[in-house]
Amino acid sequence: MVLWQLSGLVLSAAGLFALHRAWQAKQRHWGLIGLGWALLLGSVLVWGRTSGVDKGPALGLISITIMAMLAIFVAAMRTPVKQRRQARVRNGMADTQTRVRHSAAANVASILAIVIFGLAASVAACTALFMGNRALGMEHTANLSLTMFAFPLAWAGLATYIGYSSSIRTRATVLTGVLALSSVIIFSSMQVT
Amino acid sequence: MAETNVKKSAVRVAKALEAHSLIAVIFGGLIYILAVTGTLSVFNHEFQRWERPDAPEMTSIAPEAAERAALAVFRSEAKPTTHLYINFPQDDLPRTVITTDTQAFFANSDGSIASRETFPWTQFLLDLHYYLHMPQILGLTVVGALGAMLIALSFSGLLAHPRIFRDAFTFRRKAGRLTTVDLHNRLGVWTLPFHFSNALTGSILGLATVLAFAIAAAGFDNDTEALFAPVFGGEPEMAAGKAEPADIAGPLAYMAREYPDLNVTYVILHDPGTAGQHINVIAEHPDRLIFGDYYNFTASGEFKGNVGISDGTVGQQVTGAVYNVHFGNWGGLIVKLAYLVFGTALCTIVASGLSIYFAKRETNGRPAPRLAAVWTGLVWGTPGMLAVALVAALLGMEGIALVAVFWLGLAALLAGASRLGKARTVLTGKLMLGLALGCAIAVYLLRYGAYAVSSSGIAVTVIAAGLAIAMLVWAVRGRIAAAQVRQGPGPDSLQPAE
Structure with a gap:
């Protein structure tokens, strides 16, 4: 048991190390990236031997995530601090031109669409x-x-789609389409059952 | 052509960020409260123990003693309960508790009743996480909806992050907003398995009722029980007529004999004292993610088989794992500590996300200092008011009074934050958290004396005291730093920023 756990930890560390080396390389290094992910997968499989079919891999995912956080922490500590310029404050008027959507009414419509129509459409679907x-x-x-x-x-x-889409008409079409298609499926399957 | 692709990609990222910000701005506050309370709820057994360090503890209880305690509580009730529960001692909560529809009692190891079970602050914390203190079904649904919105934030965050692999290990220290952005993105990506699975399981638990109503209306004549019965087992019809209470010790002895590897967590006696009474023994499978399986017995103690959560259909086994995956109570203290780390990371992701939003607004010439201060007030006020509620609970408050203390206090704090500004709000928040935790420890020591250093009390006492000291030191250092800034810029006036 302990041997499997140790092997799992070593594979997690090795996988993250390989991914980190791939990240450091100037050119994209598919070999290292593939090796890194393969080692992480191997780690999950090895952790699978330490406990039940569901609990073992879950422990593996936890060990990988903890190690990744440690790797980020180490990377952060090793990164030299650079002196940087203060962020330039842009003109508010110029900014509004670059914004994808800026009307308060559009935001309220998005909120309603996410909460009410998003819920209704997903329940129906x-x-x-x-x-x-x-x-x-x-x-x-x-x-x-x-x-x-x-x-x-x-x-x-x-919800993501509603927030992403800038056209109210497209959003309405998608939501109505989901509701209509779902209704057809529900009523036709009620006839079958 | 390449320029067009770059432009399209930039628009896609901008739109994804727009979606991410929109959802975060609307739901971020409540998601943050759920993240904080969820992280603490992982340790709800430890908090229950700490709140009542004087309750009798045991590593196990004899079946006959458990039966004696259960029947003593059952017979003491004027109106017969429809369900009688025995909670058995566990590693993280070594206590026996007898629960009816209306009350709960600690039992001694000899089967006598010790005292009423109470843990007002832990109950307040769990109710806040499960229902946001709203009526149960509405609260569960709102919490489930917030879980779905957290998933939407993961989706839109991933879409808005085209350099996800290129930036996998990037972290710029002491770089102002860039550090906050890196913290938000790196934690968001690397802890994705945790916060995605947690949001998904949380929203499944919360939204199950709404979905069940819809499916039951479409295909089960509005009978939601019929929908879930094949997963968790059905409840037999209540039979008329009285009977002697069922044999509880027999099924427990059977479980110990036939399933020695399983850990019996609790027993439910349905319709006790009636002709139709029957027993479920819930046993944990130590090597599985499932919460356990139901082992069914008749009133005379005859074994009728298990429901199948451990060995039934894939659907039963997957559904049986949802609760434990969400609450992190499937792998002992190590997994709980991992959930604490991931939960703290989630709180940081949510808190930093909206800080980035307000910083960006400022950079773009559309500052919202009051809203930014209110957000900071929520970030610091939520743990602060939880600590204040803890003091109130230790002073004897419970139920709705604690709810009022928390929500009214938080509302006052947010109102105050909009006047104080962001920097002073941070300072006030740290001070409040440190002082409230310090008061809680002082009240606890006065109330429980030597129990505070017993095995039930010591761990939480020491951690809370350490946290209180850390917060106060942090606040004082912040105050000194602020005073130095007010006195004038030092020789190194180039501020690290974007």
């Missing part, structure tokens, strides 16, 4: 996902857990 999979004969617990994972991801994806 995930209900459709569940009902569709159910109509296709998917096993209930797998279907339910898939849907439970999909729901926050769908809402987060829609």
Whole structure:
């Protein structure tokens, strides 16, 4: 057990070291990058031997993340401090021209779209996902857990899209499309089941 | 052509940053409160122990003693409870607690009842993290929604970060805003597995009810229980008629005999004293992420099988792991400490994110000093007011009074911050946190005396005292530095900044 844990720690450290060397190289070094990720994957697999099928790899991810934070800390400590110029304060008027979206009304519309329509669309989409999979004969617990994972991801994806898209019309089209398609799937799968 | 690609990429990054800022500005405050309370909640068992160091402790309890304690509580209730719980001693909470629908008691190892179970501050902390002190379903949904928004921040943050691999190890020290940007980005990227899985599991737990209502309405005649029964097992119909309370010691002896590797965490006696009563024994599987599995017994102690969270369908096993992955209680103290580090990193990511936003506004000629100060007030005021609530709890306050202390105090602090300005708010926040923790330790020592250095009290006492001293020293040093700046610039007037 201890041997596996030590091997996992060594592989994590080696993987991060390889990635750090690749990062330091002037040219992109695919060999080192590949080696780094392969060692990290190896570390997770080795950690998998220390405990159950789910707990072992989870411990591996924790060890990699802790080591990465240590690596960042070491990198920060080794970086020389440079004297830098004060940031130049730009003219507010000039800045507004470069902003993608600047109207308060547009921001309020985005907030409402994220909270209300984003929620409604993701609930509808995930209900459709569940009902569709159910109509296709998917096993209930797998279907339910898939849907439970999909729901926050769908809402987060829609929220990101709503914040990203600068056109209110495109946003409305996407949200309406999701709602309409979901409704069709829900009602047609209700007929099947 | 190349120029067009660069332009397109710049627009894409600007739009992603716009989305990132929008979501952060709207939801950042509440996400920060959840991050702070979530980080502390990982240690809720340790806090429960610390709040009541005088409660009886034991490493295990005999099945007959546990049954005796449970039946004593059951028989003492005027209105029969529908569920009777026995919480067994665990490594991080070596206590036996008997809980009914309305109350909970500590049990002694001989099965007698010791005292009422209370941990007002930990309960306040958990309620803040689970529900933001709102009514349960609404609160859970709001918290779940904030989890989804944290995932959206991860998505938009990744989209806004085109040099994610090129900057993987970049960290510029003492470079003003650039240091804050590096801190935000590096922690955000390298701790992504943690805060993504945590936000996802948190939002699954919070949004499950809303989703269940929708799916149940579409396909289960509004019966949400039917939706979850194949995962967690169903609750049998309540049978009419009275009966002697079920055999609890028998199932416990069966578990010890047949499953010696499992760790029984609690027992639920459903509908005790009725003809339909039955027992679930919940046992932890030490090598798994799942919270445990339900082992079902009849009232006479006959084993009816397990629900299958440990060995059933993939869906059951995945769903069974969601809670533990979120709360970090699946690998002992080492994993809890890792969650503390990652949780602190998440708090730093959220706090630094909005600091960068306000600094950028200032650089762009659109400063918002009052809002920036209010944000700083929230960053320092949240742990500060949690510490003030701890003092209030140790002085005897509980429930809604603690909620009022926290929220009204935080509101006053934010109002004050907008007048004080950012620098003075930081100083006030550190002082408040240090003083409140110091007061909490003083009240605790007065209240519990020698218990403060018992195994239940010592760890939290020492850490809180250390934190209080660190905050006060930090605040005093900040004050001295501020006084030196007011006296005039030194020879090295070139400030490290962007």
